[in-house]
Amino acid sequence: MPELFQFNQVVIGKSGILSFNVAAGETRILKLDSQDIKFEVMNMAMGDLCPAGGDILLHGQSLDASRCGSISLIPAHGGLISNLKTWENITLPLWYHNKREKSATEESLMYWLRALDIDSEEWEAFMSSPVARLRPDEHKIAGLLRGLVLAPQLLVVDAALFDDVDAARVQIWIGVLEKFVREASDRAVLVVTSAVTSLPWKIIE
Amino acid sequence: MISSQTPSRRKKGRYFRLVVGHFLLAWDVLCRLPALARWPTRQVLLKQLYFTGTESMGTIAVVGFVVGLIVITQINNLVGRNEVLTIQILIWTIVRELGPLLTAIVIIGRSSSAFASELSSMQVNGEIKSLRSMAISPISYLVVPRVLAMVLASIALTFYFQIIAINTGLIVTAMRMDISLSSQVFNFFEIISFPEIASSLLKSVVFGVLVSVVSCYHGLRKKSAMTAVPQAVSQAVIRSLMAVFVGDGIITVLVF
Numbered sequence: 001m002p003e004l005f006q007f008n009q010v011v012i013g014k015s016g017i018l019s020f021n022v023a024a025g026e027t028r029i030l031k032l033d034s035q036d037i038k039f040e041v042m043n044m045a046m047g048d049l050c051p052a053g054g055d056i057l058l059h060g061q062s063l064d065a066s067r068c069g070s071i072s073l074i075p076a077h078g079g080l081i082s083n084l085k086t087w088e089n090i091t092l093p094l095w096y097h098n099k100r101e102k103s104a105t106e107e108s109l110m111y112w113l114r115a116l117d118i119d120s121e122e123w124e125a126f127m128s129s130p131v132a133r134l135r136p137d138e139h140k141i142a143g144l145l146r147g148l149v150l151a152p153q154l155l156v157v158d159a160a161l162f163d164d165v166d167a168a169r170v171q172i173w174i175g176v177l178e179k180f181v182r183e184a185s186d187r188a189v190l191v192v193t194s195a196v197t198s199l200p201w202k203i204i205e
Numbered sequence: 206m207i208s209s210q211t212p213s214r215r216k217k218g219r220y221f222r223l224v225v226g227h228f229l230l231a232w233d234v235l236c237r238l239p240a241l242a243r244w245p246t247r248q249v250l251l252k253q254l255y256f257t258g259t260e261s262m263g264t265i266a267v268v269g270f271v272v273g274l275i276v277i278t279q280i281n282n283l284v285g286r287n288e289v290l291t292i293q294i295l296i297w298t299i300v301r302e303l304g305p306l307l308t309a310i311v312i313i314g315r316s317s318s319a320f321a322s323e324l325s326s327m328q329v330n331g332e333i334k335s336l337r338s339m340a341i342s343p344i345s346y347l348v349v350p351r352v353l354a355m356v357l358a359s360i361a362l363t364f365y366f367q368i369i370a371i372n373t374g375l376i377v378t379a380m381r382m383d384i385s386l387s388s389q390v391f392n393f394f395e396i397i398s399f400p401e402i403a404s405s406l407l408k409s410v411v412f413g414v415l416v417s418v419v420s421c422y423h424g425l426r427k428k429s430a431m432t433a434v435p436q437a438v439s440q441a442v443i444r445s446l447m448a449v450f451v452g453d454g455i456i457t458v459l460v461f
Contacts, residue, residue, distance in 0.1 A: 046338050072339075079335035083323065088245075093339040096245045096346065 003060070004188045005071075005154050010044065010054035013037050017054070020204045022154070027181055027189040029159065029203045038158075038194040045156050045190070046073050058154065072152040076160035078143025080131045086138075087127040090146045105149065112148045115176045116141065137165055144173065153186050159193030174200060230425075231418045233344050234352050240345035241353070249346065253354030257316045258361055264311050269366040272303055273373030280374075286382050292393050295374045300401050301461070302453075304367040305359075305408035309416060309449045312359060313442055317420040320351055321441035324424025325434040333425070343425065352417040359413030363405060404460045408453060415448040 004024040012018045013033075018041065022028050032038045043049035044056055047063040056063050058070055072093075073079070080089045090109065094100050100108075113123055118141070126138060134142065140161055147155050157177070162170050181187050191199060240246050276298050277291075284290045324347065327333050333343045375393065379386040423441035428434070 048334075048337060075331075075335065075338075079331065079338065081332050081335065082327065082330065092245055093341065096243055096339070096341050098243070 004058070004186065005045075005190065006055070006057040006060075007041075007044075008055040008057065010056060011052040012040055012044075019054075022188045022190050022204075024153075024186045024188055025181060027177060027191070027201045029191045029193060029197060029199055029201050031197070031203050032192065032194050035194050038192050042073060042156055042158065042192055045154075045192075046071060070152055071154045071156060072147045072150045074143050074147040074155065074157045074161055076140075076158040076163070077136070078139035078141075078146075080134075080139055080142055082131050084131060085127070086129050086131065086134065086142050089131060089142055090127075090149055093146070093150055108149050108151070109145065112145055112176070115179060116145070117172050137169070140165065144176070148176070148180055151184075151187075153188070155180065155187070155189045157189060157191045159191050159195070159197055159199065162197075162199065227418055227422050230344075230348070230422050231414065234349050234418070237342065237345045237349050238353075240342070240349050243345075246346055246350050250350035250354050253351050254358060256319070257312065257354050258358035261311060261315055261358065261362055262365065264315070265308060265362050265366050266369055268307055268311060269369030270373050272307060272366075273299070273370035274377060276303070276370070277374035277377045281378060281381055286384065288378075288382075288384050288389065289392060289396065291378055291382075292375075292389065292396050295371060296393070296397055296401060299367055299370045299374070300397065300405050302457070304370065305363050305405055305412055306449070306453055308359060308363040308366045308409065309412035310446070312355065312362065312413075313416055313445045313449070316355060316358075317416050317441050317445045318438050320417065320420035321424040321438045322434055324421060325428060325437040326431075328425060328428050329431055329434065348421045348425070351421055352414065355417035356410055356413035359409045359416075360406065363409040367405070400460065404456065407460070408456055411452050411456065412449050415452055416445045419445045419448050 002024055003021045004026075005022045007018050007020050010018045013036070016033075016037070020028075020030065030041065032041060040049065044051055047056075063071075080086075081092065084092065091105055094105055113120075118126070126134075126141075129138075131139070131142075144161065147157070155177070162173065165173070177189050181189055191197075191201065193199075197203075241250065277295065280291050280294045284294070324333075327347075333347075336343050336346060371393070375386060375389045378384055378389060420441040423437045423444070426437065428437065
């Protein structure tokens with residue numbers, strides 16, 4: 001399988017070196033030593049932080065502004081903007097970057113809502129609700145939906161997203177992430193954690 | 206290691222960085238004005254216009270009416286039935302000075318504190334970082350529409366304030382001094398000149414820019430805890446007031 005995303009001898013923490021590859025079609029867990037390093041690596045993967053040494057490559061090329069839309073992050077608590085409604089939060093990056101027609105966005109959103117097994121009667125209230133009124137698990141669902149609807153090549157997921165979520169729902173989310181990877185030939189998911197995890201994917205240590 | 210800089214030098218350096226920071230933010234906003242072509246940014250602009258402009262109209266109407274009443278009472282006591290002088294002083298006080306200044310103070314009370322607290326909370330909750338991770342510039346998406354909305358609201362509200370205050374003044378004069386209202390209105394348009402309208406417009410634009418840039422600057426400054434939010438709000442309000450008074454002094458000295 002072709003390599004989609006690579007960390008080559010990247011300096012992390014005070015003196016650590018990190019190297020790993022994620023190929024297209026894969027879902028991998030990256031286990032790191034501490035929370036700080038986890039956030040550092042996620043920031044580097046998103047291109048927000050430049051490493052002191054080493055290379056981070058997407059399709060064999062350095063990360064730069066052109067990565068916009070190619071890599072997305074799903075933070076532990078959804079990373080929502082508090083003064084927007086759920087619907088606006090989910091579609092904000094797509095509309096801001098003028099990426100897709102409204103109808104195509106709605107279609108994609110319906111598809112993933114069904115995949116996440118959300119009751120159709122709940123949709124409307126959930127989508128029109130201001131973020132402040134959402135429950136913590138709904139924050140997570142909205143963040144997950146935003147990542148899925150964006151359809152990036154690499155989806156970086158903070159493994160803490162699965163914390164404090166009931167087991168049945170965790171299973172649904174695992175299935176959805178696997179479905180996301182299967183749906184296109186150039187997609188991968190990287191789940192980043194600093195704790196022991198029971199998630200079913202192969203661990204990069 | 207003990208710093209070799211004296212406290213006063215460090216304070217001067219901090220003050221210099223603060224001033225430069227405001228100018229850089231203003232320049233950044235100017236460079237990013239094309240972001241308004243994006244639909245979500247325009248949506249923020251409309252929300253902010255409603256909040257800063259439309260929702261302030263009631264307060265501005267009350268302040269305009271009361272200020273008109275106070276000013277005209279003092280003028281009537283000072284000049285008696287001298288109609289031309291009454292209108293002249295009314296224009297000097299309301300159009301040249303109090304209109305832009307009091308409107309800016311109302312805007313500072315309502316919107317400056319709101320901008321600073323909203324942006325500070327977003328900063329502390331990691332929402333600014335979240336925007337960056339979506340490749341959305343916080344300046345383009347949050348600051349540009351706020352600055353533009355405040356400038357437009359400042360112009361419109363200043364004009365609205367002046368209409369209410371002057372009408373109050375003319376009506377009260379007509380009632381107290383038994384001078385015809387139509388003759389006062391005619392004299393008002395005879396006396397008011399283009400430089401007076403232009404200076405009022407200039408002041409409202411400058412105050413709008415100053416208040417919005419100062420408020421957004423303090424809102425977006427790096428913070429690590431919620432306890433920093435009230436500090437940012439009070440700094441935004443105090444520095445906005447200072448900026449408006451200094452700006453008013455400079456424009457008045459230069460124009461008149």
